[in-house]
Amino acid sequence: HGHGDHGHGHGEETKFRHDTGVGTCSFVFHKPLVLQRFTQVMNALRAEHAVDLYRYKGVVCIKESSGLLRRAVLQGVHDMCEFEPRGDWTNSPTLSQLVFIGRKLEKEKWQKLFEKCQTGMLDDPEDA
Numbered sequence: 001h002g003h004g005d006h007g008h009g010h011g012e013e014t015k016f017r018h019d020t021g022v023g024t025c026s027f028v029f030h031k032p033l034v035l036q037r038f039t040q041v042m043n044a045l046r047a048e049h050a051v052d053l054y055r056y057k058g059v060v061c062i063k064e065s066s067g068l069l070r071r072a073v074l075q076g077v078h079d080m081c082e083f084e085p086r087g088d089w090t091n092s093p094t095l096s097q098l099v100f101i102g103r104k105l106e107k108e109k110w111q112k113l114f115e116k117c118q119t120g121m122l123d124d125p126e127d128a
Contacts, residue, residue: 022054025107029096031118032063032089038117042074042081045110049102050079058098061089063119069094 038060046053057075062085064070069089075082098114115121 021103022101023103023105024099024101025105025110026097026099027058027111027114029060029114029118030093031120032061032069032094033096033114033117034119035062035064038062038114039083041113041117042083045113046076046079046081049104052103052105053078053100054102056081056098056100056102058096059086060096060098061094074098 053076055075055077058073060072060074062070062072071086071089073082073084073086100110
């Protein structure tokens with residue numbers, strides 16, 4: 001029988017090759033992040049999404065329990081994370097930037113979680 005009257009699927013498999021579900025999401029916050037809350041959120045995300053978090057990094061303005069503002073650098077792969085203080089936050093305005101690369105990134109949900117890490121967002125002693 002002839003070749004032209006039915007499909008053999010030529011070329012159809014290529015459409016899946018580029019759609020791997022990998023994406024990025026980034027966040028910017030203009031208020032300092034409360035250290036204890038930020039650490040809790042990051043630990044929860046790493047525990048829940050370790051397989052899907054390919055890479056993440058950021059520079060954050062952290063408010064310590066002492067009230068001091070510090071610069072910290074975050075970088076991680078899956079559930080392995082480095083979070084290192086880099087001295088006092090000397091330049092204003094305060095600005096935190098985070099970028100995540102991976103699969104099944106829940107940007108809206110994470111945005112809300114990180115927003116709650118900011119000072120002034122919850123009524124507890126850390127916000128004062």
